[in-house]
Amino acid sequence: MSKAKRLNEMMMMVNRKKRFTVGELAQEFGVSKRTVLRDLQELSELGVPLYSETGPHGGYQVLNERILPPIAFSENEAISIFFAIHALRHYMSLPFDAQYDSIKKKFYLNLAGDIRETIDSMKDRVDFYTAYEQKDEIPFLRVLLEAAVQQNVLLIKYETNDTTSERTIQPIGIYANQGKWYCPAYCFLREDYRMFRCDRIMFAEHDENTVPIDLSEINLKNRFSVLTRPRETLELSVELTTKGVERYGSLTWPYLELHVREDGSGILRGGIAPKDIDFFSDFFISFGREAVIQKPSELIERTKKTLFEMVNQYAQNEDSSSTDD
Template sequence: MKKSERMNQMLRFINQKQQFTLQDLMQEFQISKRTAIRDIASLEELGAPIYAEYGRYGGYRLLQQMQLPPISFNTGELHALYFAIQALRSFSNLPFQATFRSIHEKFISALSDKQRLEIQNIEHRVSFKHTEQIKDSENLEFLLMAAVQNTVIQIVYHNARTSRHKESSSSYVTNSNVRTIQPIALYAMRGYWYCQAYDLHKQAYRIFRCDRISSPQLTDIEPLDHIKELSLQDAHSLWKPSEQAIPFQCRINEAGMELFHQEHFPSMKLEVYAEQTYLVGSYEPHELEFIIRYLAGYGKSIQIMKPASLKQALRQYYLDLLEHV
């Protein structure tokens, strides 16, 4: 990092922190003690009102907050921002109703002529392949703010299940029910938005497809303390199958393991027995259609070992596909 850039970031750092030590600067900016001392002197020359406090618990204190210069980005940061903005292109729904077009236009208009030319050159050299959003999710902002503010909400959740008939190989039935949940986090994967949440009625961690959530409402229910501090990754540790959950086991090869690492869910994992790798997990009875479609994506890279009912359901799924060929 250039010294001028480090000075800019250091001004923002001490302006926010107000009180700091040499060790704080050394750790934050990965610099030596000697460099930290020189940088403080440079900041004072720039007019930063820094006061040195001596003694065992001494350090430095900013006498008053400063008027900071506008934020500037170096070339690498601009390119990184451009790549990040491209990730928004495939989403028709985003929290706070952000759209790719408006963000992209504001970003491009803020660039210098030289920077704009560099971005245009990147556009001609890099291709972004996205998974398009499959279903609209109208309540993302409400769900996200409920997670941020640790509030308990009530939703109507539309479970989609499949019933098979001779005259129709797969007809879909929607089963709606009211749920009381405490949202934890949102994430997007394979064209869908998902909400990690704690279901207060079932007293269990669950993942809800956001496009199946409707009529969200705030409640007066006190949020659970042990849920408040959970992060997106920590939430997976709460996963527990219900008493009705059906365990499954599939033998999986190396190609299948690569597919697993691309997409898997908290209810499944890889285990090794006698030098053979297996995909193991469980699914709820109403998730049969979901697990069948998921396992079908592995093709010949897996072999269902148990239960027999799952093997039969996958076989029927393939037969239904053949009828449409």
């Protein structure tokens, strides 16, 4: 039996038995105990959660985690999975225990040599770009996700506008958009649904004192339907050229809806909170001539001011260059 086949069968066996000794494995696979110890070390490096106990009744056991048995993938399937994993590299934080580098090591390094060569030749030819996550690592993504799945209530500390408040929330789910993680949730303080930025959650733990509400019919697909508009909103209307519509793409913001015409142009309508004026000003400036803000006037004025400051900045640079000459 080849070493690769022995490791695969050993992985399935230890996952099935949960508790075993080196002698049992040596007898099962017809190898020495020293070989079994080396194999167990390799399985541990591949991520099999092994735990050893000494003494007359000692041995090895697999911790309370499931290890998937080996799955046969075609070459195209393996390449597709690699690039799906590759796209995760832009996110510093993921709601899973294993991060991108760990997943890549376990998957990529155990592929056949010719498939790795094929992937290497493709890496500089195909890519999936997304906005980079700018914030430091977000430690509570897994907690938020588990609470959403199990419909648990969390006690969190939430930081916004340089103030920190305690909230009791029941998450609907988490999703990434433009390099940031968001968590729509029911807020027991506001007695309504709210959207939380995950990087602003400073602390999160299970709240056993608050009775959960039934959110089984609410998920990420209909998350915006339950969000109540802020008490104060400004009506937004932005004309987009065909290129502007393409640039806007599949972005989804609460209370905003894109209407696309037959010629490919469109108009973005909805409501925005006054506190988001600066964000949307910078956002639409990045569209250049492909977006024209029609309203609100506050957003138009803010955009004008930003553009005027940019023109002055370049004018000062020109004056400085002339002086140097």
